[in-house]
Amino acid sequence: MIAILAPLLFMLAQPPIQPQAQPPVPQAFTYRFEEVKRSVLRWPGGDQAQERKVAKGDQALTGDGVKTGWWGQALLSVPERQARFEVYANTQVKLAGGEPGVLLVLTQGRIKAFFQHLTEGAPAERRVAVPGALLAVRGTRYGVEVDSEGKSTLVVFEGVVEVLRPGPGLEPVQVRAGQWTTFGPGRAPKVEAIPARGFGERAWGQGLRPEGPANANALAVLGTLPGRGLGLGRSHR
Numbered sequence: 001m002i003a004i005l006a007p008l009l010f011m012l013a014q015p016p017i018q019p020q021a022q023p024p025v026p027q028a029f030t031y032r033f034e035e036v037k038r039s040v041l042r043w044p045g046g047d048q049a050q051e052r053k054v055a056k057g058d059q060a061l062t063g064d065g066v067k068t069g070w071w072g073q074a075l076l077s078v079p080e081r082q083a084r085f086e087v088y089a090n091t092q093v094k095l096a097g098g099e100p101g102v103l104l105v106l107t108q109g110r111i112k113a114f115f116q117h118l119t120e121g122a123p124a125e126r127r128v129a130v131p132g133a134l135l136a137v138r139g140t141r142y143g144v145e146v147d148s149e150g151k152s153t154l155v156v157f158e159g160v161v162e163v164l165r166p167g168p169g170l171e172p173v174q175v176r177a178g179q180w181t182t183f184g185p186g187r188a189p190k191v192e193a194i195p196a197r198g199f200g201e202r203a204w205g206q207g208l209r210p211e212g213p214a215n216a217n218a219l220a221v222l223g224t225l226p227g228r229g230l231g232l233g234r235s236h237r
Helices: 002-013 202-203 211-221
Strands: 029-038 040-043 059-061 065-066 073-078 083-087 092-095 102-115 127-130 133-137 141-146 151-156 160-164 171-176 181-182
Touching: 059 141, 065 073, 102 133, 102 202, 127 141, 133 141, 141 202, 151 160, 151 171, 151 202, 171 181
Parallel strands: 102 127
Antiparallel strands: 029 059, 029 073, 040 065, 065 092, 073 083, 083 102, 092 102, 102 141, 127 133, 133 160, 141 151, 151 181, 160 171
């Protein structure tokens, strides 16, 4: 009898097996293409083999990829989070990511983001991911661009953006309206005032950068150029 019970007693004496931690599951959001210009493609579930052309009014799902062509642009809205993203030409994004609260992952190209004020919840509920950092906001308008080397340029037009970098001891860096910064993997943000007089959302939509004197002539003639944006203006509030 003792020989029969011994294996059972041994098993009961062992500590319980702890379940393995599961990776975070992206929250499901509804994405709507409010405006579409020229070539805009969607990859359902991120599968490029399933590539399809996007039209105004189409919807997309968490995990989809979106790519704009040479002259393509799209205005994406996320009604659940009161967020809109203007996706400019030659840009690639993923809708939502593995981090909680991430609405958009910008892998390359340029966007402009607009977030209405939420009455409930924490600022971290609405984030944009770029290489090496997360951008957390509340009631903010900003532009961000990622180049082919993974360096990000962030320009804040309204409100405050927190640049959250992974790693021990790395404090969030705040970028306020009228400021800009560049950063990337292994490169800390250095916040500066926008030096180019007159640089704003329209200049960003024209593909300009806030470095200053080099853009002086381009900024001077913006009034004579047709707007390239899709209307991500204050009328959308």
